[in-house]
Amino acid sequence: MVATTSPGEATPTPSPAVRIRDVVRTFRTRGESVHALGPVSLTVARGEFVALLGPSGCGKSTLLNIVAGLLPVTSGSVEVHGTGVAGVPDSVGMMFQKAVLLPWRTVRENVLLPLELAGGKKTARDGTPLADELLAMVGLSDFADRLPTELSGGMQQRAATCRMLIDSPELLLLDEPFGALDEFTRERMNLELLRITRKLTSTSLFVTHSITEAVFLADRVVVMSARPGRISGVVDIALPTDRDPEITTSPEFQSHVRHARDLLRDGDAEKGRS
Amino acid sequence: MTTHQMERGEQTPTPSPKNRRSPSSYSSNSRLESVPSGVLVATSLVLFCLLWQLAVSAHWVSEYVVPSPSDTADATVHLFRDVFTDSYTLNNLWVTVKEILAGLALAAGFGALFGVLISETTLGRKVLQPLMVALYAAPKVALAPAFVAWFGFGLTPKIVMAATIAFFPVMVDTAAGLAGVDEDQDKLFLINRATRWQRFVKLKLPTALPFLFAGLKSASVLAVIGAIVAEFMGGSSGLGVMVQTASVSFALDRVFALIVLLSVLAFLVYAAVALAERRIVHWRASGFVPVDS
Numbered sequence: 040m041v042a043t044t045s046p047g048e049a050t051p052t053p054s055p056a057v058r059i060r061d062v063v064r065t066f067r068t069r070g071e072s073v074h075a076l077g078p079v080s081l082t083v084a085r086g087e088f089v090a091l092l093g094p095s096g097c098g099k100s101t102l103l104n105i106v107a108g109l110l111p112v113t114s115g116s117v118e119v120h121g122t123g124v125a126g127v128p129d130s131v132g133m134m135f136q137k138a139v140l141l142p143w144r145t146v147r148e149n150v151l152l153p154l155e156l157a158g159g160k161k162t163a164r165d166g167t168p169l170a171d172e173l174l175a176m177v178g179l180s181d182f183a184d185r186l187p188t189e190l191s192g193g194m195q196q197r198a199a200t201c202r203m204l205i206d207s208p209e210l211l212l213l214d215e216p217f218g219a220l221d222e223f224t225r226e227r228m229n230l231e232l233l234r235i236t237r238k239l240t241s242t243s244l245f246v247t248h249s250i251t252e253a254v255f256l257a258d259r260v261v262v263m264s265a266r267p268g269r270i271s272g273v274v275d276i277a278l279p280t281d282r283d284p285e286i287t288t289s290p291e292f293q294s295h296v297r298h299a300r301d302l303l304r305d306g307d308a309e310k311g312r313s
Numbered sequence: 314m315t316t317h318q319m320e321r322g323e324q325t326p327t328p329s330p331k332n333r334r335s336p337s338s339y340s341s342n343s344r345l346e347s348v349p350s351g352v353l354v355a356t357s358l359v360l361f362c363l364l365w366q367l368a369v370s371a372h373w374v375s376e377y378v379v380p381s382p383s384d385t386a387d388a389t390v391h392l393f394r395d396v397f398t399d400s401y402t403l404n405n406l407w408v409t410v411k412e413i414l415a416g417l418a419l420a421a422g423f424g425a426l427f428g429v430l431i432s433e434t435t436l437g438r439k440v441l442q443p444l445m446v447a448l449y450a451a452p453k454v455a456l457a458p459a460f461v462a463w464f465g466f467g468l469t470p471k472i473v474m475a476a477t478i479a480f481f482p483v484m485v486d487t488a489a490g491l492a493g494v495d496e497d498q499d500k501l502f503l504i505n506r507a508t509r510w511q512r513f514v515k516l517k518l519p520t521a522l523p524f525l526f527a528g529l530k531s532a533s534v535l536a537v538i539g540a541i542v543a544e545f546m547g548g549s550s551g552l553g554v555m556v557q558t559a560s561v562s563f564a565l566d567r568v569f570a571l572i573v574l575l576s577v578l579a580f581l582v583y584a585a586v587a588l589a590e591r592r593i594v595h596w597r598a599s600g601f602v603p604v605d606s
Binding site for chain 2: 126137139143152186
């Protein structure tokens with residue numbers, strides 16, 4: 040794939056964080072070709088928080104994995120920060136549904152893993168103060184030397200958040216990061232995530248199947264429908280950037296939720312017709 | 314059974330109201346459930362020995378065929394005293410211990426190496442794996458005469474036999490462990506652009522370690538069997554030779570005593586491996602039962 044910051048495009052604005060153009064992905068299972076995704080086009084501006092919302096099987100995780108460079112496209116192209124994606128792009132952090140901490144490493148060692156993989160043990164040692172700072176930010180200072188199994192699910196996800204942030208990635212890919220947590224922990228984690236991402240300049244791509252979660256967190260909700268995964272609409276969230284749980288009862292919030300739900304239903308109905 | 318499930322099983326509160334049976338009740342015999350397992354084991358052993366003594370005393374079986382438990386106990390005490398006092402016994406024990414440890418070390422080294430080759434290299438997977446499966450199926454004990462022919466009557470054929478038998482579980486478990494890496498953990502390494510070597514050292518090896526130790530535990534017991542079988546086939550010293558000597562003179566009580574000694578030996582090797590496991594695989598609570606998954 041070719042790196043394209045085309046010379047004709049002489050605009051002073053930097054390239055968007057993510058540019059997805061006509062991406063199609065088909066899987067081969069038992070000789071049969073399954074059309075899983077696309078064509079999908081989407082541009083995410085730098086610093087934007089975009090939620091990918093849709094039912095399971097709509098290809099939202101597939102799309103995220105494509106942006107992460109973990110899955111190749113069948114056709115179309117993906118650029119991250121102006122560079123065509125071939126393999127994992129620079130400066131990307133990822134969170135998964137599970138915390139995915141290595142059980143043989145302490146919490147701090149887990150947080151330092153990206154630094155260690157990028158620059159060896161020395162770099163990791165130098166990053167220790169930053170790791171401790173991040174752990175303090177999410178209230179895990181007392182658990183830095185514990186093993187992951189000693190932590191609750193929510194605490195594990197917090198540690199995973201620190202790990203994602205340790206090398207200050209510009210693009211955060213979040214694959215239903217709180218999907219496995221209970222409702223209360225999940226709400227708390229969402230608040231924390233909102234607080235953290237608002238402080239950073241990084242871009243976030245957040246996959247979820249919860250409508251309220253998507254509306255609560257995102258600047259823009261991209262609604263997807265299944266088989267094949269397509270974008271059925273986009274909801275621009277006109278809410279203040281500082282949000283607290285009370286906002287979910289506001290009429291604006293409710294109207295966004297309704298809008299997203301309508302788009303989800305329409306996507307479903309279309310599928311029913313075809 | 315995973316450790317999780319076991320923990321949960323232990324935490325299950327004992328149903329206190331008598332007639333209430335929880336639908337998920339996992340044991341029908343709740344009275345035995347409250348007796349410590351050690352007591353049950355001891356009781357069964359005592360009952361077994363009583364029955365055994367009775368069978369001999371009442372002449373249900375001839376004493377030449379089955380020595381009485383008291384004779385066996387005497388012979389065992391005698392043998393264990395000989396270990397410390399009699400140089401002949403001590404030398405034979407030492408020979409067998411050397412065979413076992415050397416065989417186990419070889420099995421551990423080659424088993425881990427071949428496990429890595431099978432799991433990590435294309436050639437290993439395509440060529441080595443089918444070959445190893447074929448060899449795994451072969452009765453390796455039958456190789457003992459060949460080993461004697463190739464390596465003579467010294468320590469070597471015994472060590473090779475012990476290693477050959479003990480090798481397979483180490484190899485199979487290592488390969489399985491390396492292949493059992495969590496998909497998401499692998500993704501985490503990929504997203505952080507880890508090299509293949511980093512993935513191997515920092516992810517696959519730690520994942521495989523508990524499996525490797527499970528294989529080593531099986532191997533520690535098999536190495537004892539291998540050493541003894543090889544001694545049977547052509548040895549001049551070792552506990553296996555002592556077993557043979559005792560059995561041709563119909564001293565079955567002594568044979569039993571030697572089997573007790575060999576079992577203790579096997580258990581000690583096993584316990585040493587288990588202890589090493591607990592220190593090295595410190596992040597997992599492990600008992601004597603190998604944990605899967």
